[in-house]
Amino acid sequence: MNATPPTTTSSTVTAAPTSVAYETIDTSRPGIPMSRLVKVELRKLVNTRAGLWLVLAIGIVSALITTGMLIWANDEDLTFGNMFGLMNIPTGFLLPVLAILLVTSEWGQRTGLVTFTLEPRRSRVVVAKLITALVAAVGAVLVALGFGAVGTLLAGAIHGGPAGDWSMTVAGLTNAVMLQFFALLTGFAFGMLIRNSAAAIVLYFVIPTIWSILAEVIPWVREHLQTWADFSHAQQPFQSGEWATGTQWAHLAVSGTIWLIIPLAVGIWRLLRSEVK
């Protein structure tokens, strides 16, 4: 064979290279703190056009709702609870989309290649994204509360009487916040599982519709399956100012396991094991 024989190194110890100090890998350095990962994820929410408009839309729609109610609503409907409740409806559509994009853009735009190279402990990235999504949800609720408060003040000043009523039950506020969190987390889970923006968004919104059609057409589904397995159906009792019953909580827990916990768990499990493409 024409391969050159290995060069025999002289046994005399030659001086180690002194001109250049070769560094090695330092495994004792501090890692990236979670706060920094969350900061970067929060930045990702708003540093693309789609993300920025989604976030702005939450504020804009809330402002429009306040204005619209002040102009057209009956005096007795101009209460804090009503305004807050109404604003939660568009937010409930926008937050899951935000959460889906936060996850799926790493695959669709392939930024995951950089994200998971800079932080190879992937579970930390998932946690950072979850925290970011929850921060966004809290932010959305605060925006709704803020606009609701301004609207209520204005309603009281302009219309007087029954308008401008501040009463809101603790149950009402808790339910509203909880539903926002569920919407957001379900979107997050769908994003983790499906990894494709369009498919995840479509499925997220289509599945409740499919449930209601099935329940409409097949009585057996309506009577035996829907109450336990339809997550959006199980959430309906929570769209009120009253505390839900134990059975309703059980419906929520079971359907939530099917549509939130399981997809999230499978999605995370896949992310931790699979290739990042």
Place this chain on the structure above:
Amino acid sequence: MRGGSGMSLMVSVGASREGWPMISVERLTKTYGGFRAVDDVTFTCRPGAVTGFLGPNGAGKTTTMRVIAGLTPATSGDATIAGAHYRDIPNPGTQVGVLLDASAQHAGRTGREVLTMGALTMGLPRQRVDEMLELVSLSRSESRRRVRNYSLGMRQRLGIAHALLGDPRILILDEPANGLDPAGIHWMRGLLRDYASDGGTVLLSSHLLHEVEVIADELVVIGQGRIVAQGTKAELLKAAGTFVKADDVTALGAALEAAGIVDAVPSGDGGLRTEAEPRAVGHAAAAAGVPLLELRTADGAGLEEMFLQLTAETQRDDLTAGAAA
């Protein structure tokens, strides 16, 4: 014997030369179903040198680099950086600069934003972003454009800026010269040369021999998942044999065979290449009365030949694409 192709250019690499291996790939195998994308690959990269990872498209270069960077799990074997697995390196961007795909960026973010996010993640001062933009010659206005409007060359520059952001001592770059014009390749050569002479370690891949020849000091050649040659550029280019050319190649071939030189294979430009010495070839041709047009040591031709053969093997299924390229 490894490789399986007719030629062998194995040269011992690594341990005997200065510096201990910084990147070490040991018996790495990655299979997808029944397909072996990377097949028992072993090589090292030492500090102070630019190691070129050369192979046709689909040879397993990217998969190997992805395993090194912890993005793809290995089926068997191991890849370590100074003895550590990539995933165990804390804040790895400050110690290992990785560019795996310059186009894997959110098209809607500006180049500056991409670097700012990297700096934020690694905990670097913001001025580092401006320094890196300047280093890769992306102007202020270019840096404020969205990546969607970048040419491939600009994306590569941005990717290199991102890899260098955390001031790492090791660089892993997948096809970084792809999309760069000749001036850009020249620029990258200077950049990586300086980086290596400061003691840095560079592993860069390419599917183009001339790119690697320009930039790298050491070569690892891969084809169909297997290493087929490795060594310093000088060693590989030296081990080349003789190039000979005549008007009548058939007569020349017969003349060589008559003289006992049986390993001659057709080379580019209608000549032949053999492992025999030029002197023996010249005598053989003279004895048979075959007039020669050229007779010389085939500098680098061996490597080129082998690389062409590798490329031809992988493109056999796709001849039209090969012809169009």
